[in-house]
Amino acid sequence: MIRDVNIEDRPRERLLRQGAMSLSNQELLAILLRTGTKEESVLILANRVLSVFERLHHLKDATIEEMVAIRGIGEVKAIQLLAAIELGRRLAQKHSDEKYTIRSPQDAAAYLMPDMTSLKQEHFVVLFLNVKNQILHRQTIFIGSLNASIVHPREIFREAVKRSAASIICAHNHPSGVPTPSEEDIEVTRRILEAGYIIGIDLIDHLIIGDHQFISLKEKGYF
Structure with missing residues (x-):
């Protein structure tokens, strides 16, 4: 479980100390998910999400139905992830649009x-x-x-x-x-x-x- 991870190595603490760029895709996703399940830590849940979509890039096309089909991802977590993905898309698009x-x-x-x-x-x-x-x-x-x-x-x-x-x-x-x-x-x-x-x-x-x-x-x- 996440509580078994040394506090200095937990994603939030590492982000505060080293910056977001130092985190892996799994760790960034874990921060967005916030919590895992009774059976597994949020890091394991984040890893399973990445495994379902095979590549991080494929997450941009994910639907809420595909998200909630993943064990441990309810509607609230799915909405949080899709909102973050859309925000990232818009930021990237704005940068591209200007040029x-x-x-x-x-x-x-x-x-x-x-x-x-x-x-x-x-x-x-x-x-x-x-x-x-x-x-x-x-x-x-x-x-x-x-x-x-x-x-x-x-x-x-x-x-x-x-x-x-x-x-x-x-x-x-x-x-x-x-x-x-x-x-x-x-x-x-x-x-x-x-x-x-x-x-x-x-x-x-x-x-x-x-x-x-x-x-x-x-x-x-x-x-």
């Missing part, structure tokens, strides 16, 4: 594909750009099957105005892995294009992301 410039559909796809290519549901994402085509902000507008009545331009351009964006790039994934545009995809794109024209914020492109491949609706001549 990333979009010069081509390939640039936008390279930026979005690592997160979107393996999603199990459709995610409609918008990149908000400044006059230099640098990313100001990224936001998921909608999750679910794409529908023109649900993905409304007002939600997109409200955020664009708030961010003082000069232009936007829209993207959504096809969980099937095939990025061929549907009639619904094209209709949504045209509605966004028209709304942007009225407001004065350009729609640069709409990407459809499949299984490590993508289609640019602009390049394909849909607008």
